[in-house]
Amino acid sequence: MSDLTSCVLTPKVSSKGFDPLGVAVHRGSTIAFEDAAAYAARGDRGDSGYSYGLYGTPTTRTLEAKLNLLEGASRSFLLPSGQAANALAVLPFLSGGDHILLADTVYPPMRDLAQNDLVRMGVAVDFFDPTDLDDLKSRMRPQTRIIWCESPGSTTMEIMDIPAAAEIAHANGALLGVDNTWATPLNLKPLSLGADLVTEALTKYVAGHSDVLMGSISVSRTDLAARIKATMGRMGIGASPDDAALVLRGFETLGVRLRHSEAVATRFAERLADHPLIRRVLFPALPSSPGHALFKRDFLGASGVFTLTFPETVAPHVTPALDALKLFVIGASWGGTRSLVAPMPVAANRSATAWAEPDIALRISVGLEDEAELWDDLQRFLDALDQSVAKVRAG
Numbered sequence: 001m002s003d004l005t006s007c008v009l010t011p012k013v014s015s016k017g018f019d020p021l022g023v024a025v026h027r028g029s030t031i032a033f034e035d036a037a038a039y040a041a042r043g044d045r046g047d048s049g050y051s052y053g054l055y056g057t058p059t060t061r062t063l064e065a066k067l068n069l070l071e072g073a074s075r076s077f078l079l080p081s082g083q084a085a086n087a088l089a090v091l092p093f094l095s096g097g098d099h100i101l102l103a104d105t106v107y108p109p110m111r112d113l114a115q116n117d118l119v120r121m122g123v124a125v126d127f128f129d130p131t132d133l134d135d136l137k138s139r140m141r142p143q144t145r146i147i148w149c150e151s152p153g154s155t156t157m158e159i160m161d162i163p164a165a166a167e168i169a170h171a172n173g174a175l176l177g178v179d180n181t182w183a184t185p186l187n188l189k190p191l192s193l194g195a196d197l198v199t200e201a202l203t204k205y206v207a208g209h210s211d212v213l214m215g216s217i218s219v220s221r222t223d224l225a226a227r228i229k230a231t232m233g234r235m236g237i238g239a240s241p242d243d244a245a246l247v248l249r250g251f252e253t254l255g256v257r258l259r260h261s262e263a264v265a266t267r268f269a270e271r272l273a274d275h276p277l278i279r280r281v282l283f284p285a286l287p288s289s290p291g292h293a294l295f296k297r298d299f300l301g302a303s304g305v306f307t308l309t310f311p312e313t314v315a316p317h318v319t320p321a322l323d324a325l326k327l328f329v330i331g332a333s334w335g336g337t338r339s340l341v342a343p344m345p346v347a348a349n350r351s352a353t354a355w356a357e358p359d360i361a362l363r364i365s366v367g368l369e370d371e372a373e374l375w376d377d378l379q380r381f382l383d384a385l386d387q388s389v390a391k392v393r394a395g
């Protein structure tokens with residue numbers, strides 16, 4: 001064999017006896033077939049077989065298998081981001097003339113997708129109050145194909161009655177989809193509560209280190225899986241094995257990270273609830289929160305993300321006072337090791353419900369830093385807030 005060919009053909013070495021605990025990263029577009037007949041029959045390899053890198057590698061299938069287990073799903077799919085998972089969870093099931101209902105508190109890009117792309121496809125789009133099942137029922141139409149939920153709602157943390165929504169959907173021949181990013185598959189199992197489709201932004205808690213984007217769709221039934229798989233293939237959407245390996249690595253510590261963030265966030269939420277500069281702490285794990293009874297019934301725990309609202313006189317000072325923070329990072333997303341804050345507009349993302357509070361809510365994600373130092377940092381922010389409110393008052 002000439003050197004040129006030797007450069008191209010890579011010798012196979014045995015991996016026998018090498019049994020690491022981590023999952024190998026299998027990169028590949030082309031899959032080699034043993035003969036022409038095997039190539040011709042590649043379509044018969046089924047869901048667990050391999051035919052082309054886009055449709056799955058041992059690395060991505062390993063992550064999908066872990067998701068199947070934790071979600072109680074018949075099949076899971078990986079996508080390049082959480083929002084890609086949301087989009088691909090609904091697109092295969094909608095055609096012109098159909099109707100979709102979305103909770104008013106869904107992740108804002110999902111609202112945008114519905115109002116722009118779905119409307120352009122001729123799909124009728126409607127939003128409902130996630131805390132009012134009668135409102136949901138009254139908006140159902142014979143053409144309703146999907147009810148799309150997120151519980152707790154993005155930023156404002158409303159808890160939905162998912163089993164009841166599933167009943168309403170199924171009585172009308174519609175599917176129930178749930179974006180489960182806040183809870184993760186450890187704290188809520190939407191498929192076991194009657195949902196047909198569940199999405200996760202694995203980017204957040206599951207990957208857990210703010211260094212990778214990935215999403216998943218898990219489904220209850222194989223016929224739904226077939227529709228999603230076909231649409232993903234036609235759109236050419238798959239996930240990188242390198243990214244899947246990072247998510248698998250993060251997954252191993254999800255349980256302890258989540259329990260820690262929940263415990264610290266709960267203590268912070270309790271202490272902040274009485275603060276004179278804060279109007280409400282939106283966190284379903286607080287017994288005083290409106291959705292707490294449903295939360296206790298359906299969830300196995302909370303995550304470390306909660307939201308603060310402020311009185312009218314305080315709200316305008318919140319964003320500048322964030323500059324007093326030294327440990328919390330100001331930035332989008334959450335669920336990583338670093339604690340984050342993000343000022344969030346609410347009113348612009350609501351249409352079926354009224355937002356009666358000042359329009360800056362502060363989302364807080366508790367990470368893994370020392371609890372006392374984080375609390376000191378929050379105090380720095382609250383002191384700065386207090387000073388700028390007092391300055392105005394002194395006029």
Ligand SMILES: *Cc1c(COP(=O)(O)O)cnc(C)c1O
Binds near residue numbers: 084179182202203213
């Ligand atoms: C962040 C987020 C997403 C999107 O995840 P990306 O991976 O950033 O696209 C979807 N849903 C919810 C509820 C989120 O918070």
